[in-house]
Amino acid sequence: MRSEVPQNSANPSSDYGHATNYASIMNLTPQQIHESVRPFAEWEGGPFAHLTGLEIPQPNAAHGFNFSANGHLFDDLLSAEVYCDSLTGISGRGEGQDPIVADLVTAGSLRFSGKAGESTVEPGQICIRDTNMPWKFSCAPGTRIRVVTVPRPLLVSRIGSAKVFNHAYVADVKTPEVRFLTNFLEVVERSSADLDRSTSARNLALSACTALFSEILSQHPDATLSDYPQTALEVARNVIEKNLERSDLSPVVVAHMAGVSLRTLQRSFAESNDSIMAFVRRNRLQRAHDDLIRLGSAARVSEIAARWHFSDASHFIRTFKSAYGASPAAYLRAYGNPGAQAQVSTHSEGEAPAGA
Template sequence: MSDQKLEDSADSSLNCGRATDFKTKMNLTARQIRDTEHIFQEWEGGPFSHLTRLTIPQQSAHGFKFSANGHLFESLLSVKVYCDSLTGISGSNLDQDPIVADLVTAGRIGFAGKYGTHIVTPGQICIRDTKASWEFDCAPATRVRVVTIPRHLLFSRMRSTKVLNQAYVSDISAPEVRFLLNFLEAIEKTSDDLDLSISAQNIALDACATLFSGMLSERAELGLQEHPNATLKAAKNVIEKNLDRHDLSPAMVAQTVGVSLRTLHRSFSASNDSIMAFARRRRLQKAHGELVRLGGKASVSEIAARWHFADASHFIRHFKSVYGTTPTAYLRNYGATGSEN
């Protein structure tokens, strides 16, 4: 079967008739997957050209579907993608390889690179420099918002490009991520205006580059590359910022820092500590400060729940082990009253 026949039968097309319109679609049968070479040849030289060694797993007995719809202008691509099971390499060690953000809304994408492994699940975003090659594994029926931007646009905005060695992984709930998504939605709503104005396109591109560099620069501020205890320092910074979150966990911290879970555990072990022991101590200190500040205005149970202790008895036990007495007795010594229930 020739590539042309595949293109016709697979309903695969690329339409960039307008500067801001982008659409591509692929619908392959299991036989086409098995019998045809160079399935992704049409991607060469396009916005997905940083993806190489693409392979559709043999177990895709029901075929393969891929679609991308969105906008492309001035090398900024923003598309919503549906992709069945696919593996490959993202990045070819070329200067023209872009910075790519993947916001997963369904399914899963795994990335493995020199500096870490990340599993990006629904509600998470991963930003990475594709000049540093990443192996990826896309689960069946994955839906993802993909944004690509030329890497050179970020260089002048960052104090250190070493931070690009690490991937930035965060939840969609993070304020900076929500701001980025709102910005992308604004671009889509004004695509007609952008199509008519090169100046507007340049402004949008510059704003997007500023957003990306700002998000990535937070990693640089943690001193991730320069400090000898960089991983430990970065992890503690992440824990400090998320003490009030009920889903704070070693896995969440590892993903945010951009290291493997094993590396994170090893960093804490080297300091004779553990991830959750550190988080518990800091939560206890926060709870102690709140207890003293509020006095009898808040019950011990309320404070224990706010700082994610299992229950009041667990909180009282940990409090006594550190401060030598129960919270109520502690407050009494400060001339305040409280209740352990």
């Protein structure tokens, strides 16, 4: 189900708490800002309900105000890409049901101040805070954020003490635990259709995200991953699939990009009766196959082999034939490519078709 949001509305049309796709849009002209008594009233009751006392500061209001949030809302877990113009207010109402919020800034900046001190979150940083504790905040014009919210009671019960939330947690996105969190959120978003159909899958995603937050705050991320080997596996697979063209893709590189230890990575694959590099090779072969079909008679085996890091064209042909039962040229002819004689050469024009 896709949330369709009218202009100047900050509330998705889908039922809060059940939608898969979440979208919220607000475009206000200077006149609308001036005439509206409560321009943010429609946020009440939604995932941004913990924001109160909102104001668009002058002179920024003279240029209008734009806000958009696009992402996924699974029960009480929100993950959304947010764009926001200059805005000030209070994050947190001092109520137990307000969420734990993580803001990963990619452009602009956020400033928070409260009893626990002040924090400035710049691009490339993440801030995790408890909105049960009110924070004054200001958002710079043109700020872009990945916002993640999880239910406070779940996180407090897992950690066992609310003292860890006495201060805002600010960290660089390059830290392993934050890298793993961002990769995990990508997996969640890619699995949105499955999560929409399965309550148990949604509960697992919420539980895993809550566990990651708790271990980020306690700075022991690998302790959580041992409880969620499938989560670590899916994160690693997602990282591999995004980086198949890298020539240096190795278990050490994958572990670094995923934000896990090499031992955790190897254990996760072992429990699935697979290996890291076997998964890499299968996916590279699949990409090579897709290139072959897409290019048709214009395909050159040597170029495809080089792109997907086979040692040479002959190695690619042998691997392809073992997997698909025919050489690339024969496979392309059998696939029904017009012309019957697929001109798939290994090096240059005039050579014999590969696998002939």
